Amino acid sequence: MYVEPVMMKMQKLLRGLDANKDQSYFLYTLSHKQVGQSLFPVGKIEKPIVRAIAEDLGLITAKKKDSTGICFIGERKFKDFLARYLPAQPGNIRTVDDEIIGRHDGLMYHTLGQRKGLGIGGLKNAGDEAWYVVDKDVENNELIVAQGHDHPRLFSKGLIASQLHWVDREPIRESLRCTVKTRYRQQDIPCVIEPIDDETIRVIFDEPQSAVTPGQSAVFYLGEVCLGGGIIRRKNIKQR
Numbered sequence: 001m002y003v004e005p006v007m008m009k010m011q012k013l014l015r016g017l018d019a020n021k022d023q024s025y026f027l028y029t030l031s032h033k034q035v036g037q038s039l040f041p042v043g044k045i046e047k048p049i050v051r052a053i054a055e056d057l058g059l060i061t062a063k064k065k066d067s068t069g070i071c072f073i074g075e076r077k078f079k080d081f082l083a084r085y086l087p088a089q090p091g092n093i094r095t096v097d098d099e100i101i102g103r104h105d106g107l108m109y110h111t112l113g114q115r116k117g118l119g120i121g122g123l124k125n126a127g128d129e130a131w132y133v134v135d136k137d138v139e140n141n142e143l144i145v146a147q148g149h150d151h152p153r154l155f156s157k158g159l160i161a162s163q164l165h166w167v168d169r170e171p172i173r174e175s176l177r178c179t180v181k182t183r184y185r186q187q188d189i190p191c192v193i194e195p196i197d198d199e200t201i202r203v204i205f206d207e208p209q210s211a212v213t214p215g216q217s218a219v220f221y222l223g224e225v226c227l228g229g230g231i232i233r234r235k236n237i238k239q240r
Helices: 032-036 047-056 078-085
Strands: 003-006 012-015 091-095 100-104 131-137 142-147 155-166 176-181 189-197 200-210 217-222 225-237
Touching: 012 032
Parallel strands: 091 142
Antiparallel strands: 003 012, 012 225, 091 100, 131 142, 155 200, 155 225, 176 189, 176 217, 189 200, 217 225
């Protein structure tokens, strides 16, 4: 695992040295006791050096390609994997202006900010700008789309998160300036956390962010220390 623990009275979880392989985003639910009882032997080593060590030792993994998708599903398309276990529910694709312009195979196959694979094109009077997924209407099983990479519905000025877990501290009871990641391998987003109660926080971004997705994890950092995180419940839409 590309993370690093720090042994203190309350053990802290640090990012791994190799930023491209850092796994702290996925480990924020560990307690400080679990961190203290864990070993991360490659936390201070970059991936090329790990490969060199493996090659010197004659390990077959030395030349194994990096996984580019979800490692546990193997060499399969994600859509095929989901279709095997979840029944698809086709529905309408609707614009933010309330016009139905197509059909989707299932909301589960799409993510906010998605541009490719929507099957939308050649619409009369629609212009040449690409279409993006900006929301999912789960109740009506509709995919909501808008044109343009800078459409306001793509952006959020903040989020609400719950199911909180803090690695090395009690629930936050006052505002805290830090950074947040709302998806893996994302650049750190400067923000302020405001507690609503012990189980819910409001996060305010310094600058509006695109494709903030309910259901994903928001993970918080102070420098190299992973503070903890929670599940995004809703995003706060940027106003026009």
